[in-house]
Amino acid sequence: xxxxxSDYCKNRAQHCTIHTxxxxxxxxxxxxxxxxxxxxxxWTKDGKYLIYNSMGKLWRLDxxxxxxxxxxxxxxxxxxxxxxxAPDGSGIACSSGQNDDExxxxxxxxxxxxxxKRVVSENLxxxxxxxxxxxxxxxxxxxxYQGRLEWDIYTVPVEGGPETRLTNAPGLNxxxxxxxxGKKIWFNSVRTGLMQAYVMNADGSAQTQMTFDExxxxxFPHISPDNTKVVYIxxxxxxxxxxxxxxxxxxxxxxxxxxxxxxxxxxxxxxxxGSMNVNSWSPDSKQFAFVxxxx
Numbered sequence: 108x109x110x111x112x113s114d115y116c117k118n119r120a121q122h123c124t125i126h127t128x129x130x131x132x133x134x135x136x137x138x139x140x141x142x143x144x145x146x147x148x149x150w151t152k153d154g155k156y157l158i159y160n161s162m163g164k165l166w167r168l169d170x171x172x173x174x175x176x177x178x179x180x181x182x183x184x185x186x187x188x189x190x191x192x193a194p195d196g197s198g199i200a201c202s203s204g205q206n207d208d209e210x211x212x213x214x215x216x217x218x219x220x221x222x223x224k225r226v227v228s229e230n231l232x233x234x235x236x237x238x239x240x241x242x243x244x245x246x247x248x249x250x251x252y253q254g255r256l257e258w259d260i261y262t263v264p265v266e267g268g269p270e271t272r273l274t275n276a277p278g279l280n281x282x283x284x285x286x287x288x289g290k291k292i293w294f295n296s297v298r299t300g301l302m303q304a305y306v307m308n309a310d311g312s313a314q315t316q317m318t319f320d321e322x323x324x325x326x327f328p329h330i331s332p333d334n335t336k337v338v339y340i341x342x343x344x345x346x347x348x349x350x351x352x353x354x355x356x357x358x359x360x361x362x363x364x365x366x367x368x369x370x371x372x373x374x375x376x377x378x379x380x381g382s383m384n385v386n387s388w389s390p391d392s393k394q395f396a397f398v399x400x401x402x
Contacts, residue, residue, distance in 0.1 A: 119144060119354040119380070120400040125157065125168070127394045128360070128374055135374060138396075139173055146381035147188035148396040150389050152196055157387075157396055160186045165201065165216075179221025183214045188384040189233045194241045200226070200265075202234045202246075213246060215265065226267050231256075235327075235385065236284040236292065238309070241265065245273075245283035245292055260294055260311070273311030279350040282327040284386055285309065286334055286365075293317075293328040293337065297349045304328040304339055304363075317367050323359070326352045327384055330365060333392040338362045338373070340383050354380040355400060377401060 123145055125138045138157075145161040148168075157168040158178070163185040165178040180186065183203045189211075190201035198218045204211030213227035213234045226244065236245030244263050248270070249256050258279040261270045274280040276298035283294045286306075293306050299316070302324035307314040318325045323341040330337050341359045342352070360374040360383065376382065376399040387396040 120377075120402045122402060123381075123398050123400045125159070125396060125398055127389075127396050129394050130373075131393055133373075138170070139168065144381065144400070145398060147190065147384040148387045148398065149190065149192050149199075149385055150387055150394075150396055151192060152390050154390050158190065158192065158199065159398075160188055160190060160201075163203075165190060165199065178216070178218070180214075180216050181221050181223040183216060183223040187211060187233070188381050189235060189246075191234055191237045191244075191385060194237060194239050200234055200237060200244060202232065204230075213244065213263075226265065227263055227270070229270075233281075235282050235294075237265075238285050239287060239289040245285060247279075247281040247283065260292070262309075271311075273307065274314065276314075282384075284328070284330060286330050287332055288334060291330075293330050295326050295328060295339075300349065301344065302326055302342075302349045302352075304337065318363065318370060320370065323361075324349050325361075329383065329386045329388060329395070331388050331392040331395075332390055335365050335392070336362055337365055338383070338388075338395055340379065341370075341372075342379060352380050354378065358382065360397060 121144050124140050127136045145159050148157040148159045167176045186201050186203045199216050202211045213232050214223045214225050216223045231249035234246045248261050249258050260274040260280050260283045263270050278297040280296045283292045291306050304318040304325045322344045326340045328337045328339040341361045347353050356379045358379045359372045361370040361372050363370050378399050383397045
């Protein structure tokens with residue numbers, strides 16, 4: 108792997124579609140097609156827009172008109188698919204490096220000014236969560252311990268400061284995302300040999316496994332705004348190593364109750380990396396957005 112991702116991403120399918128899935132009707136709606144790769148839609152709190160990344164930039168899609176506008180990000184011009192909206196709607200935090208390689212750092216971007224501030228300057232830092240009170244960011248990072256690189260979950264104050272390590276299980280721990288009440292962090296970990304979804308207290312205690320699939324690798328659990336359900340990307344065992352999340356594979360979007368339970372497959376698609384890396388729930392918890400790819 109090159110950093111957290113891999114060189115496989117450089118040759119991925121370029122054509123793609125942003126979709127929404129409606130839980131009440133069980134239907135998929137095609138929103139817009141692209142002839143270049145786009146990734147990781149976030150749904151804004153007012154329900155009017157989706158934010159996504161493409162070609163190193165961040166973009167805003169108006170759901171009513173399908174108009175697309177670029178989001179000014181100042182010096183941050185190599186954004187990857189790890190971006191999270193500010194709880195108060197004032198801006199966005201994002202990871203940016205060089206094509207998702209080992210220089211990824213974490214930045215805050217203010218919507219009003221387009222200025223960016225670096226919060227985490229150490230390389231191999233990939234943002235996934237922002238606490239509801241606006242004070243803390245949660246991210247996955249590769250850090251050197253005892254002569255080897257370990258991938259764990261960390262938090263850091265929004266204004267910058269010391270990192271706090273929350274996990275220390277062997278292998279990759281990734282995708283941290285705060286629950287709507289800020290009390291929990293959802294994440295995925297390969298500690299059992301397959302990638303599975305976990306939840307822990309916001310201070311890192313009580314790390315609890317929530318998926319137990321024997322034939323799937325679970326990535327990026329996303330908790331709904333009403334705190335009742337979790338959707339995630341599932342890769343078929345054998346299609347990749349458990350610690351990989353590659354593009355251009357046959358994957359599933361699955362859902363479990365937030366309290367735990369049997370997974371339900373909602374969508375089967377060609378995708379993976381970029382399809383749903385960050386929380387893409389609608390504010391009413393009735394829909395979520397995702398990306399499929401095709402050549």
